[in-house]
Amino acid sequence: MDDTFFGIVNSGLLYLLVGIVIVFVVLLSLLFAKKAWNRALELGYTKAQLKKVIKSTSIATIVPSLAIVIGLFALAPVLGNAWPWLRLSVIGSVTYELMAADMASSSMGVALTDLPTVGIDAFVNIMFVMTVGISAGMFVLLFFGEKIQKGIGSMGKNRKSFGVVALECFMIGLLATFLPAFFTKGVVSVLTFFTSSVITITMGLIVLKYNIKWLKDFILAFALIGGMASSVLWTGLLG
Amino acid sequence: MKTREQFQKEMNKLGRIGILITLILLFSVPLIFGIYHNAIPTFKDFILAASGLLVLFVPIAISEVFIYTPIFGSATYITFITGNIMNLKVPIAQNAQELMETTKGTDESDVITTLAISVSAIITIIFIALGVILLVPLEPIMTSDAISTASSYVLPALFGALVIGLLKSTGEIRVKGKVKAGIIPFIVLFLVNIFVMNTYDYSGILLIVMIPFTVFIAWILYKKEKITIEIIEKEEK
Numbered sequence: 188m189d190d191t192f193f194g195i196v197n198s199g200l201l202y203l204l205v206g207i208v209i210v211f212v213v214l215l216s217l218l219f220a221k222k223a224w225n226r227a228l229e230l231g232y233t234k235a236q237l238k239k240v241i242k243s244t245s246i247a248t249i250v251p252s253l254a255i256v257i258g259l260f261a262l263a264p265v266l267g268n269a270w271p272w273l274r275l276s277v278i279g280s281v282t283y284e285l286m287a288a289d290m291a292s293s294s295m296g297v298a299l300t301d302l303p304t305v306g307i308d309a310f311v312n313i314m315f316v317m318t319v320g321i322s323a324g325m326f327v328l329l330f331f332g333e334k335i336q337k338g339i340g341s342m343g344k345n346r347k348s349f350g351v352v353a354l355e356c357f358m359i360g361l362l363a364t365f366l367p368a369f370f371t372k373g374v375v376s377v378l379t380f381f382t383s384s385v386i387t388i389t390m391g392l393i394v395l396k397y398n399i400k401w402l403k404d405f406i407l408a409f410a411l412i413g414g415m416a417s418s419v420l421w422t423g424l425l426g
Numbered sequence: 427m428k429t430r431e432q433f434q435k436e437m438n439k440l441g442r443i444g445i446l447i448t449l450i451l452l453f454s455v456p457l458i459f460g461i462y463h464n465a466i467p468t469f470k471d472f473i474l475a476a477s478g479l480l481v482l483f484v485p486i487a488i489s490e491v492f493i494y495t496p497i498f499g500s501a502t503y504i505t506f507i508t509g510n511i512m513n514l515k516v517p518i519a520q521n522a523q524e525l526m527e528t529t530k531g532t533d534e535s536d537v538i539t540t541l542a543i544s545v546s547a548i549i550t551i552i553f554i555a556l557g558v559i560l561l562v563p564l565e566p567i568m569t570s571d572a573i574s575t576a577s578s579y580v581l582p583a584l585f586g587a588l589v590i591g592l593l594k595s596t597g598e599i600r601v602k603g604k605v606k607a608g609i610i611p612f613i614v615l616f617l618v619n620i621f622v623m624n625t626y627d628y629s630g631i632l633l634i635v636m637i638p639f640t641v642f643i644a645w646i647l648y649k650k651e652k653i654t655i656e657i658i659e660k661e662e663k
Contacts, residue, residue, distance in 0.1 A: 201459055208451040212507060213551055215444045219504045220544035222437065227537045229427045232526075237541065240522050244542040247521050248549045251514040254580040255550060256557035260568045263561060272558045273455065276551045277448065278509040287483070291475045312467035314456035316476040321509075322449060323480075324487035328506055329445045333438045335495050336502070339531070347655055352648050353641050354530045355601040356608075357496050358592045360640030361516070362585070363611035364633050368626040369582045371619035379579045383586025391590070407521045407587050414583030415576040422575050 192303040196267030196310060205273040212277050243404035250411040261285060265302050270314060278321045291316040375421045382421075383414030430533050434500060437540070441503025448507050482631075489634040499536035501543040508547035517584050518546045524591045529599040603653040607644035611636055 189195070227237055255275055262271035266288060274284045291313045292299045302309060328335075341350070369376045387410045394403050428436070460466040467475075490511065491502075497519060498505045505515045522542035528535035557564065567573060593605050615636065619625055625632055647653040 195463065200462060201455075204455045204458055208448070208455060209551060209555070211451055212448060213548055215448070216504055216508065216544045216547045216551075218440065219437075219501070220541055220548070222440065223500070223537050223540035223544060226428070226433055227534075227541060230533055230537060232534075232538075236526065240525060240538055240542055241545050243525050244518055244522055244545045245549055247518060248514065248546040249553070251510070251517070251580060251584070252550045252553040254513065254577040255510060256553055257568055257573060257577040259554060259557045260561070260565060268558050268561055272554060273452075275510075276508070276554050277452065278507060280510045280513060283483070287479055290479045290482075294475045294478050295471070307463050308465045308467065308471075311456055311460040311463065311465040312471055312475050314459065315467060315472055316479055318452055318456060319476060320479045320483045321487065322452065323484040324491050324506055325445050325449055327488050327491045328503060329442055329449070332442060332445075332491075332495075332503065335492065336434060336438060336499070339496050339499065347657075349645060349648050351531060351599055351655055352601050352604065352607075352644050352653055354496050355604050356641050356644040357493065357637060358520070359604055359608040359644075360611065360637035361493075361633065362589065362592055363608040363615065363640055364625075364629055364636040365581070365585055366589075367612060367615040367619045368624060368629060369585065370616065372624055372626050376579065376582045380582040380586040380589075383583045384589055387587045387590055403525065407517060410587035411580075411583050414586050415579055418579035418583070419572045419575050 192307065192310070193267055195307055197269060201267070201269040205269045208273055209276050239404065243407075246405055247407040247411075250408060250415065254415075258285060262288065265299050266310070266313070270310075274317060274321075278325065279317075283321065284317065287317045287320050288313060374425055375418055378421045379414050379418040382417040383410045386410040386413040433533075434536075437500040437503070441500075444503055444507060485634070486630045490630075493633055493637055496530075497539075498543065499531075499539055501536075501540040504540070504547060505543050508543075508550070510550065513580060513584065514546065514550065515543055517588055518542050520588055520591055532599075600656045600658055601653060602656050603647065604644065606647055606652055607640050610643055611640045 189198070195201075224237060228234070259268075259271050259275055262274070262284060271284065289299045292302055292309065295309055295312065297305050297309060302313070339354075366380075369380050387406055390402060390406045390409060393399060394406075457466075491506070494505065494511055494516075495502045497516065501519070505511060508515075519539045519542060522538050523530070523535055526534065526538045528538055557568075615625060615632070644653055
């Protein structure tokens with residue numbers, strides 16, 4: 188057995204434990220998908236429409252997923268492969284995990300990059316800290332999820348009530364929070380944002396003008412790829 | 427056919443059992459691994475490492491449940507279990523709702539969102555697994571300057587793609603003038619960003635304040651009839 192830090196954090200035991208959690212979450216996702224599929228058929232959607240949703244979702248998922256995989260490449264040199272694999276697949280988010288690992292190790296007085304030299308005790312401590320930190324929302328959902336859902340359900344029920352407006356305004360609030368930060372963060376951020384918007388509008392107009400319905404499924408994916416690719420160009424041009 | 431209540435009850439039950447098992451499995455990983463290597467941290471060591479993180483992230487994690495449940499409906503459970511909410515699940519939900527032209531809060535929107543989120547979650551998990559398998563051969567590409575630059579701009583690119591869809595209403599219930607609710611929050615935060623600090627890294631915490639603020643302004647505008655609800659004749663699905 189490899190007793191070095193990376194030998195232990197990339198050991199079969201950790202892969203096995205992580206693998207079990209991930210397989211369970213995949214099965215659970217499949218069960219959710221199946222229930223939603225059956226319910227959608229009951230509500231009158233056709234299989235062709237649902238396949239269209241699956242197709243468009245799949246295409247649109249690829250690019251953000253690649254960004255998550257890049258997070259894996261950032262975490263693996265310090266935390267090994269198995270643990271970041273779990274953290275990015277279940278509950279985690281790429282931005283949280285990097286920050287959480289960094290904060291936990293610096294609280295112990297260790298730079299994250301020095302972790303492999305400190306030993307396995309600190310690594311296990313970081314595993315616990317990252318798990319507890321990310322699980323808080325899950326406990327809220329576990330105990331209060333149904334109540335919150337019922338409240339939301341009643342908001343959307345009355346088609347003429349303020350509840351409908353409030354539901355729509357959640358997304359507006361999200362935009363109002365993120366956009367000022369993007370617009371003042373730097374020119375590259377602004378240009379990336381607008382490149383992506385322009386691609387979305389242009390493709391939307393093409394779909395309408397030439398009635399190319401299949402193109403609609405690809406708008407988000409193209410806008411994302413175009414926007415992100417343009418950020419490389421803007422960074423190159425503007426430094 | 428099941429009623430809306432029956433379906434939601436079923437999804438709630440599935441979601442809660444799913445969360446419970448996921449939590450047990452998640453905590454088992456460091457526990458079993460730590461016991462095997464005789465490396466379980468003392469409570470003092472754990473608190474030392476966790477305190478800063480917990481103070482910052484526990485309020486965010488709790489408020490996220492309230493912020494995102496209205497967007498995800500029955501998909502909330504699977505959304506939280508599989509994570510990557512802002513950078514993946516929000517755009518995927520919006521994309522699917524726009525594609526099927528559903529109205530938020532309706533059964534149709536709920537079920538389409540759940541289907542899309544579940545499928546998206548599976549694909550992401552597959553991608554990350556491929557990343558783990560191909561870690562060594564892919565490393566030169568994934569750590570190249572161009573790829574790391576592009577990946578750091580994923581959120582501006584996502585929002586750029588989504589902004590048009592978010593500003594218009596789809597489905598049979600249209601909320602006219604909803605954008606007005608976002609103007610004052612936008613201006614306030616814009617000024618904070620110019621004169622005080624860039625809030626990009628604090629967006630998670632700010633949402634706790636900004637979303638209720640936006641809804642409050644929407645309420646005032648709704649009372650003054652500056653925001654109105656319009657019901658459009660249902661088109662063929």
